[in-house]
Amino acid sequence: MTVHNMRHGDASDGGADAIGGRLSRVDGPAKITGSAKYAVEQQLEGLAYAVLVESTVASGKVRRIDTAEAEAAPGVLKVLTPDTIISLRTASDWFGTPPPDKPYCPLARDITFSGQHVAAVVAETFEQAVAAAALVKVSYDETPSIVDLSDSKAGDGIPIDAMTKEWGDAQAAFASAPVRICAAYNTPREYQAPMEPHGLIAHWEGDKLTVWEPSQWLDGMARTYAEWFDVPFENVRLVSPYIGGGFGSKALALSHGAVAASAARMLGRPVRLVMTRPQTFTGYGGRAATRQTVTIGADGEGIIQSIVHRGINETSMDGMWVEPLGSVTSIMYATPNFSSKQNVVRVNSVVPGAMRAPGENPSAFGIESTIDELAYEVGIDPLEIRLRNYAEQDPHAKKAWSTRQLREAFAVGAERFGWARRTPEPRSMRDGNQLIGWGVAAGTYPVRRAYGEAIVRILADGSVEVESSSIDMGQGTYTILAQTAAETVGVPADNVVVKLGDSRFPRAGVAGGSRLAGVMTGAVYKAATSALDQLVGLAISDPRSPFHALQANTLVVANGRISSPRGDGPDLSIAKLLTSVGRDHIEATGDTMPANSTAQDRYKNYTTIAMALPHTEGDYSRHSWCAHFIEVRVDEDFGTVRVSRVVSALDSGRLYNPKLAESQWKGGIIMGIGQALLEEGIVDRRHGRIVNNNLADYLVPTNADIPDIEVISVGIPDLHSSVLGGKGVGELAIVGVAPAIANAVFHATGKRVRDLPITLEKLI
Ligand code: MCN
Ligand code: MOS
16 A cells, blocks of 8 residues: 655645644744733723522522522622523524524523522622622422433433434344444543633623623624624624633533623623633533444454444433434444434433534444454454445445545554554553553544635735634634735735634634634635735736836735746835835635625524535535554553553645644544543532532543654545645544544453443453
8 A cells, every 4th residue: 555645734835834834823922921811811990700609409499599698798799590680582502593582591490400500699809709609598499310321210312313324224234244243332421621711701881792701603602692682793792812722612602601791781890700610510511421332243354244323422401412423433434234323311411512523532432442342353453354344435425535544544553653563362462560452443523614704904014914703722723824824925924913703803603513724724715815816916007016017917926025927027025015006905805605695694604503514515525534543551450551652643634734733633632542541520429410520530631641642644635625625633633542542451451441431440
């Protein structure tokens, strides 16, 4: 097999500034020196502080809220309860489903989970609000709750027919298959745990609302606030220039935001509300706990005949979250017969939410573990069995892949890792009392093509300004948009200022589903191209231009200077040219919308998630792909697992900035190591509370847990996926890490752990 494009993405001519160059994060210095102002760091005149009071039971009704003592406490401005807070209207969901015309109260009387907001205290200072919140006395009529999926009252749940995927006759093919594997896999509740907790400052001026809030989706959140308060969409401004991580948790306006904005409206003062770290475990949903059974029927050569998959995820009592568990199962391997179905089970929890690669992540844990089990059953190398069952086209959509460099990923990864030196038997590799295991697993994430707009301005001093209401939560948007504008216009990246995170800028859809980079580089490329066309057009045709006499067809802009491609005639800075033609700037917009989109289309496309084009639209099925090769060392006596080596080869198409993409991939792999070995929300069965609701008890990896990670790009430009040929990066790399580790643990120990996390008591 030939391996090519291993280093695709190096900008051969434009250096670090060009698209594909390794430019360091342009927002890095501001973040490191502390000059980057986060949402709740805004200093506003008259700022008041709100603190939430949360339910201590998982199910029942609030009998009484005694606020007398809190109201009398020093500095208290208002105690909000369901009886005293202003009434709001129900907002659309994130698919834009028209909301029922009924009131919405962000403080609950009917309790459906522990940690639900039942009251809030607003005071002159934060300390006064904290002290007074402790004085609010809430009594409940508690009713029995279903704390999690293992509760005997939980049942089989509600079938989600839209998730069913079937072809052939999977049951019959399984029954007659010579080799049959059937196993059940569980993943626990997991939490995004961004460094910056959720919070906001809400400020009303008349019926105009400004919200400083970390946000993955300014336009979607602005719509929700506008609908809650029944004001025009244009009246709400969301500001979010810097975000300390989101991982899916900051895409929606949440009930604490409604509380703060209501308080601000009622008091006529700006109000700041910040969640405590424990509140971040129940104020919004993390990844839902899941259960899957995967059965594979195969022949003696390991060729798959049938896959039958059943999945369950938890959702809340009154909200719906579907974690698409069949998403990887249905596309990773070729199979003539397939069946996948999914149910959701209602439990007394906050509604779960999006967390890095929702669906694909737990889905891959199921199928990528099962195929490993099959490999041992038939005695075939786990890498070889994946190649034997390689899907040459999308088995579900029955369409060609736009690009799928997964074979290349397996080959390059195996080579760098040294897979050929692996001895197949479990427990056959050791170093003293450490059992060594090598595991492999693949991952994938769909390409979501959506919408975004940008303005590109060439200013009088020759610098370039980019504006968009998209965001950067650490993934690198500022930097890749600076590179896109720099290369397209022809100026150094230093001369580009990118402004993001303000809903007054041209609109953008959600920074979720690993779509933003493809969308926004496309919009900026288009805007910058038309700004450049205007600049060159002026230089050629304006009688005042020094180039006018040349009668040229075109001119070249590079490194901030404009000249004739033939080398004759003048060579001017952009600034000089603009002065000579009497212009103080040139401005153009660009977007990724279909031509002839109406204003209504635009509103819908930027404020609803469902408007992304399906990844199987047209003739192709579009996905990113990856292969992880992981070494673990398991202490034979203590059962402790250490990940000692990771080599991953990934296909995200063309990379806009390999330095940042590599960092994204490593971040995803680190999160996958946490998921495999450490992360688990533990529920107190008495009142349904999350016991380990802080970063001391909810374990995430530290530096000491993370070995050297080698990531290798095997992508090639994919113009079916985006304007500039990139596919998604942000979510891809977490997918497949946990099964690669579980497979490595099996190779090391001979024990198959099907419940995450793989903690030592499961191994000894
Ligand atoms: N990139 C690239 N080449 C490509 C695609 C992307 O170089 N072909 C790089 C760019 O630096 C780009 C980044 O990868 O900014 C992510 O691009 P993309 O995959 O399009 O993802 P989004 O910009 O839509 O970011 C969201 C994605 C998601 S959905 C989660 S969850 C996640 C993630 O990004 N949360 C993150 N990465 C995160 N990184 C940080 N630091 N913090 C989070 O909360
Ligand atoms: Mo990412 S979980 O889609 O924000």
